Amino acid sequence: STVAVTYLGSLAYPLLITAILLLVAMKIRRGGLALVLGIILYFALSMASGISTAIAILTKNPLPLEALAILEPSIAVQFHYNPLSGLTGGTIWSPSFDQVIAYIASSYGLVIAAFIIAYYYFSRKLNI
Numbered sequence: 001s002t003v004a005v006t007y008l009g010s011l012a013y014p015l016l017i018t019a020i021l022l023l024v025a026m027k028i029r030r031g032g033l034a035l036v037l038g039i040i041l042y043f044a045l046s047m048a049s050g051i052s053t054a055i056a057i058l059t060k061n062p063l064p065l066e067a068l069a070i071l072e073p074s075i076a077v078q079f080h081y082n083p084l085s086g087l088t089g090g091t092i093w094s095p096s097f098d099q100v101i102a103y104i105a106s107s108y109g110l111v112i113a114a115f116i117i118a119y120y121y122f123s124r125k126l127n128i
Contacts, residue, residue: 005100009077012107016071017042019114026121049075056084062093069095069103070110076103 017038025034049072052064065084069076076095083094095103 005097005104006074006077008104008108009074009100012104012111013045013072013074015111016107016114017045019111019118022118023114023121026118026125045072053084056092060090060092065093070106073100073103073107076100 020041021034021038024037025031028034045068048068052068055064056062062084065075065079077100079093080095080097080100084092
């Protein structure tokens with residue numbers, strides 16, 4: 001089950017980026033620009049992971065990581081197996097296995113919603 005949870009957590013983030021890219025490409029009707037925006041979004045969210053980890057350590061508040069774990073559930077998986085500790089010791093965030101599953105489920109909920117919106121938009125344009 002650990003391997004499956006890890007793979008599911010790691011796959012949710014690229015699927016979310018793909019769904020957002022699909023929506024952007026359908027809206028602006030330019031694949032190249034959508035690809036550039038997707039690359040920027042991918043790296044921006046990667047930087048947000050480091051920034052929110054630093055904020056969580058400095059403020060001793062796990063809220064930034066909890067919010068980011070909805071978009072990128074691999075963070076929750078990572079801190080489940082390797083809890084985040086503060087500068088002076090003490091655990092800042094160590095989500096339970098049930099919380100990790102909830103973060104993964106919420107992330108896939110966002111992915112499914114984005115793909116449904118894309119399908120609805122696409123089907124209206126083609127009168128399917």
